[in-house]
Amino acid sequence: MSRTSYDRYLTVFSPEGRLYQVEYAFKAISGSGHTAVAIRGKDTTVVITQRKVADKLIDASTVTHLFGITPTIGCVMTGLTADAHAQVARARREAADFRYKYGYEITPDALSRRLANINQVYTQRAGMRPLGISMIIIGIDPEVGPQCFRLDPAGYFVGFHATAAGQKHQEAMNHLEKKWKKLDNGRGADDPAKAGQSLSRDEVIEMAIEAMSTVHSTDYKPGEVEIGICSSHEDEEETKGLWRIMDEEEIEEHLLAYAEKD
Structure with a gap:
């Protein structure tokens, strides 16, 4: 059988042990034209x-890749927009079911594990197809603090200090790894966890902006990017520990701070 015979079926392995349809789902994420950094x-x-409006007639306020799942958990979706909306709706339903069953809000890692399990099921049944999206979930865990998880169409999830998804995600990951090595040498004594724990609220935001600007070699304007944040910092008075999306004025402040830093 030729390769084309194997990539017609989701549930049939090739002789090399590959599932081509799952690999094509990853290509759908990279081909979306968006990059996300967490x-x-x-x-x-x-x-x-990035915030990209495909047509001048589209209402820009209705275009977003950031979604709230619970009051303390949010996500950025990269890939096919329709698949992203379906996944967000499922995530909200799972979080609501957890709250109803156990009486408290689901934690970011429990939600990530549940959604990753669902994604994996989509790779083993012929009547389904994998969702062409990468989902980065962020939130504040009441016990361990800030959390960041990335899920992929194959059902794999893992926690990150910093990660990227979408177009040019590998370049973004390389940039973040270099930044983390500098943090290790300067602050963390070769321990990535300690290095990350030393980053302040403003440093985290500016590092994310720097990663996006460096990878795309662009100085972004406030309307060209979206930033979602979960923070327990004292500056977050009314929204402490809650998921929120920054408005353009606040984004502009951080863009200016990053520009002046350079």
């Missing part, structure tokens, strides 16, 4: 993504 620090976790 970073967590001492008391803050942040996601940033």
Whole structure:
């Protein structure tokens, strides 16, 4: 059988042990034209993504890749928009079921594990197809603090200090790894966890902006990016520990701070 015979079926392995349809789902994420970056620090976790409006007639306020799942958990979706909306709706339903069953809000890692399990089921049944999206979940865990998880169409999830998804995600990951090595040498004594825990709220936001700007070699304007944040920092008075999306004025402040830093 040729390769084309194997990539017609989701549930049939090739002789090399590959599932081509799952690999094509990863290509759908990279081909979406968007990049998302997430970073967590001492008391803050942040996601940033590009805001692209495909047509001048589209209402820009209705275009977003950031979604709230619970009051304390949010996510950035990269890939096929329709699949993203379906996944967000499922995530909200799972979080609501957990709250109803156990009486308290689901934690970011429990939600990530549940959604990853669902994604994995989509890779083993012929009547389904994998969702062409990468989901980065951020939130504040009441016991362990800021959390950041990335889920992929294969059903794999893992926690990150910093991560990226979408177009040019590998370049973004390489940039973040270099930044983390500098943090290790300067602050963390070769311990990535300690290095990340030393990052303040503003440092986390500016590092995310720097990653996006460096990878795309662009100085972004406030309307060209979206930033979602969960922070227990004292500056977050009314929204302490809650998921929220920054408005353009606040984004502009951080863009200016990053520009002046350079």
